[in-house]
Amino acid sequence: MTTVARSLSNKEPLLEVKNLRVEFPTRRGTLLAVDDVSFDIAPGEVLGVVGESGAGKSLTGNAIIGLLEPPGRIAGGEIRLEGRRIDNLPYEQMRKIRGARIGAIFQDPLTSLNPLYSVGRQLVETIQTHLPMSAADARKRAIDLLKEVGIPGAEHRIDHYPHQFSGGMRQRVVIALALCAGPRLIVADEPTTALDVSIQAQIIALLKRLCRDHGTAVMLVTHDMGVIAETADRVAVMYAGRIVEIGPVHNVIKHANHPYTRGLMGSIPSLGHRSERLIQIDGSMPRLTEIPRGCAFNPRCSERGRRCLVERPDLIPAGLGWAACWLHDVAGVGPAATKELADA
Amino acid sequence: MPDGSTLRSFVRIEGLKRHFDVSAPWLVRKLEGRSRQLVQAVDGIDIDIAKGETFSLVGESGCGKSTVARLVVGLYPPTAGRIEFDGQDMAGRRVRSESAALRRRLQMIFQDPYASLNPRWRVFDIIAEPIRAFGLATSKADLEKQVGDLLRQVRLTPADGRKFPHEFSGGQRQRISIARALASRPEFLVCDEPTSALDVSVQAQILNLMMDLQRRFGLTYLFISHNLAVVYHISTRVGVMYLGRLVEQAPTDTLFRRPKHPYTRMLLDTIPDLEMTGRQRTPVAGEVPSPLDPPSGCSFHPRCPFANDRCKAERPRSLPIEGGAVACHAIEEGRLAIEDRDYRPAP
Ligand SMILES: Nc1ncnc2c1ncn2[C@@H]1O[C@H](COP(=O)(O)OP(=O)(O)OP(=O)(O)O)[C@@H](O)[C@H]1O
Ligand SMILES: Nc1ncnc2c1ncn2[C@@H]1O[C@H](COP(=O)(O)OP(=O)(O)O)[C@@H](O)[C@H]1O
Ligand code: SF4
Ligand code: SF4
Ligand SMILES: [Mg+2]
Ligand SMILES: [Mg+2]
Numbered sequence: 001m002t003t004v005a006r007s008l009s010n011k012e013p014l015l016e017v018k019n020l021r022v023e024f025p026t027r028r029g030t031l032l033a034v035d036d037v038s039f040d041i042a043p044g045e046v047l048g049v050v051g052e053s054g055a056g057k058s059l060t061g062n063a064i065i066g067l068l069e070p071p072g073r074i075a076g077g078e079i080r081l082e083g084r085r086i087d088n089l090p091y092e093q094m095r096k097i098r099g100a101r102i103g104a105i106f107q108d109p110l111t112s113l114n115p116l117y118s119v120g121r122q123l124v125e126t127i128q129t130h131l132p133m134s135a136a137d138a139r140k141r142a143i144d145l146l147k148e149v150g151i152p153g154a155e156h157r158i159d160h161y162p163h164q165f166s167g168g169m170r171q172r173v174v175i176a177l178a179l180c181a182g183p184r185l186i187v188a189d190e191p192t193t194a195l196d197v198s199i200q201a202q203i204i205a206l207l208k209r210l211c212r213d214h215g216t217a218v219m220l221v222t223h224d225m226g227v228i229a230e231t232a233d234r235v236a237v238m239y240a241g242r243i244v245e246i247g248p249v250h251n252v253i254k255h256a257n258h259p260y261t262r263g264l265m266g267s268i269p270s271l272g273h274r275s276e277r278l279i280q281i282d283g284s285m286p287r288l289t290e291i292p293r294g295c296a297f298n299p300r301c302s303e304r305g306r307r308c309l310v311e312r313p314d315l316i317p318a319g320l321g322w323a324a325c326w327l328h329d330v331a332g333v334g335p336a337a338t339k340e341l342a343d344a
Numbered sequence: 345m346p347d348g349s350t351l352r353s354f355v356r357i358e359g360l361k362r363h364f365d366v367s368a369p370w371l372v373r374k375l376e377g378r379s380r381q382l383v384q385a386v387d388g389i390d391i392d393i394a395k396g397e398t399f400s401l402v403g404e405s406g407c408g409k410s411t412v413a414r415l416v417v418g419l420y421p422p423t424a425g426r427i428e429f430d431g432q433d434m435a436g437r438r439v440r441s442e443s444a445a446l447r448r449r450l451q452m453i454f455q456d457p458y459a460s461l462n463p464r465w466r467v468f469d470i471i472a473e474p475i476r477a478f479g480l481a482t483s484k485a486d487l488e489k490q491v492g493d494l495l496r497q498v499r500l501t502p503a504d505g506r507k508f509p510h511e512f513s514g515g516q517r518q519r520i521s522i523a524r525a526l527a528s529r530p531e532f533l534v535c536d537e538p539t540s541a542l543d544v545s546v547q548a549q550i551l552n553l554m555m556d557l558q559r560r561f562g563l564t565y566l567f568i569s570h571n572l573a574v575v576y577h578i579s580t581r582v583g584v585m586y587l588g589r590l591v592e593q594a595p596t597d598t599l600f601r602r603p604k605h606p607y608t609r610m611l612l613d614t615i616p617d618l619e620m621t622g623r624q625r626t627p628v629a630g631e632v633p634s635p636l637d638p639p640s641g642c643s644f645h646p647r648c649p650f651a652n653d654r655c656k657a658e659r660p661r662s663l664p665i666e667g668g669a670v671a672c673h674a675i676e677e678g679r680l681a682i683e684d685r686d687y688r689p690a691p
Contacts, residue, residue: 052543053514166632167405196404196570196632197614223543226616253618267548269573270618271600271687277555278548278577284513 013040048232103178120158130181168199247321257318305333360425387588403585457517468505515546594668
């Protein structure tokens with residue numbers, strides 16, 4: 001693929017992902033779970049990654065932070081952080097980068113916290129692993145971080161254990177942990193999915209502020225378009241292992257260029273109007289073993305033509321962004337595809 | 345609903361309470377000098393649901409929504425209060441046959457379509473089970489026809505009956521749960537977060553299906569969700585819960601256009617803005633207090649910008665207003681104005 005959807009700013013990208021492929025060898029053959037994914041993120045930019053469960057969002061995120069679970073492996077492409085390749089580094093070296101330059105936040109705060117240690121001890125250890133600091137200075141920094149993520153009474157709460165915090169506060173502690181060494185990139189995988197909407201808003205405000213104040217780049221993985229609408233500068237929409245659309249958030253949400261994105265946006269209940277029925281996309285995303293020929297979305301697409309059944313579209317410039325859909329190609333989707341032809 | 349006299353209620357919930365004892369064991373309590381601890385998960389709730397309507401309960405995690413659902417279908421006995429179904433007291437059904445007849449008429453759909461289906465049973469047997477249990481089929485052929493019809497009603501095929509639950513996606517499994525819930529031809533369905541574990545595109549399919557089935561069979565729903573936009577689309581009336589109490593209830597449009605209780609307003613402020621009008625979500629200060637130690641008076645007072653001394657001391661009563669009811673001193677005293685809201689995108 002020659003197209004790389006560039007970030008909006010003209011700054012040098014902080015993260016560059018090119019033609020990334022993630023595979024799983026299984027008994028019945030190799031599954032291609034992330035198929036030729038390319039994007040980049042500039043300093044201070046939030047890239048939202050959305051898509052249905054199983055679309056490949058988490059695998060893309062995990063490939064970047066070097067935490068793919070075997071037998072999953074990167075089978076092609078490259079990942080660069082500040083110009084330097086990080087996809088082929090030995091485990092130990094990647095572990096250092098993960099703490100110091102990349103911060104990771106996951107859906108369930110409890111996976112990132114050790115229930116047996118106070119949050120203070122976990123913060124101090126992480127700080128001292130990555131920064132040359134005395135225990136006293138590290139503790140001071142830990143308190144500052146807890147204040148920064150909005151934990152009231154940080155001086156006192158630092159000695160509490162994870163179970164003594166509520167869900168929203170725990171997620172804030174995890175964000176503080178991810179910030180310990182002042183990372184340049186934060187990969188947040190569904191950071192608010194387990195939280196109430198009221199607390200979601202707090203976490204999102206926090207992520208945005210960090211981005212603005214420290215120029216941190218954020219890759220925000222979620223299936224919640226509401227979260228994306230408020231946080232992201234650009235959005236990548238994933239479907240069956242590929243990016244089907246990427247562009248500025250306002251365009252993707254209000255003027256989607258890919259039929260899948262349009263269906264996805266329509267199916268979200270909104271407070272603007274109420275109707276007898278919600279818009280629905282019939283059928284479901286194909287399993288990795290059953291991805292159809294041509295455009296992977298074609299069995300569910302009301303706009304498909306004959307070309308869609310045989311040729312797979314790459315990202316094509318569409319509006320202010322890019323969409324992997326023949327509707328945006330000069331040659332179009334081809335003559336109408338009959339049902340018989342599609343089933344053949 | 346206090347003005348419910350005009351409304352013939354199909355399901356009536358009165359003064360419903362459920363407390364859980366979460367104390368340490370007796371010996372530990374004695375040794376460490378600790379007292380008993382009670383979670384007041386549901387702390388006095390009144391709801392009237394009319395036939396054919398959808399009444400929704402909303403509120404933050406832990407406010408007691410699922411506990412209400414479980415009380416209504418009889419999975420928990422109430423600590424106090426009564427539940428009436430079509431004029432019959434649910435606690436009073438002493439005769440077994442009577443209780444079976446009632447159970448047939450009300451069914452529950454759970455949040456997690458993975459956990460609620462027996463993984464070792466074929467889909468056919470999962471759906472046939474209630475039909476067999478209540479003796480609703482006249483013959484084997486009749487049973488097969490009923491299961492086939494149910495599968496078609498939820499947009500699956502009779503051939504899917506041969507498969508096991510793990511062969512289906514999350515949305516399809518939720519369809520199977522719905523087919524099973526419909527199998528005993530119930531009139532009342534309690535749905536606890538039926539789409540919360542699903543993607544939005546699948547959620548739209550399930551919500552459309554539920555609305556279709558309601559129109560077709562005249563079903564009555566008690567619908568539980570923490571997603572206010574979903575509730576807006578599916579409900580006739582909405583009740584807002586906070587720490588085990590119902591702080592406001594109103595017809596759906598009234599609740600969203602003219603919210604009254606400060607907590608309802610706060611919840612509405614947290615809905616993400618998809619129209620991209622530039623409206624900012626107001627991050628709410630504070631979180632739900634522990635139900636082990638609920639605040640005095642109005643339990644919302646530590647988070648309420650309108651709280652005063654009376655709020656700290658006196659629990660507000662639920663009073664009728666604009667076709668609904670609200671429990672708030674500021675509204676009762678008239679010191680908090682009610683304003684209209686508009687969510688339509690700016691032209
Ligand atoms: N079996 C139980 N034993 C002890 N406490 C319980 C039990 N079931 C519920 N609770 C407590 O009662 C309160 C209400 O719980 P419930 O499950 O009804 O909340 P909910 O509103 O459904 O929340 P969510 O949105 O997270 O599903 C919570 O504080 C919960 O911890
Ligand atoms: N360990 C694994 N073995 C085989 N397939 C996997 C494994 N982990 C993930 N997958 C598959 O890869 C695809 C993408 O997964 P994931 O990135 O977790 O999706 P998302 O985060 O978008 O929900 C899915 O089809 C999933 O089933
Ligand atoms: S390429 Fe064809 S099938 Fe695919 S989304 Fe575009 S129009 Fe639909
Ligand atoms: S009663 Fe008082 S504290 Fe409670 S919601 Fe009303 S104004 Fe706020
Ligand atoms: Mg994921
Ligand atoms: Mg619940």
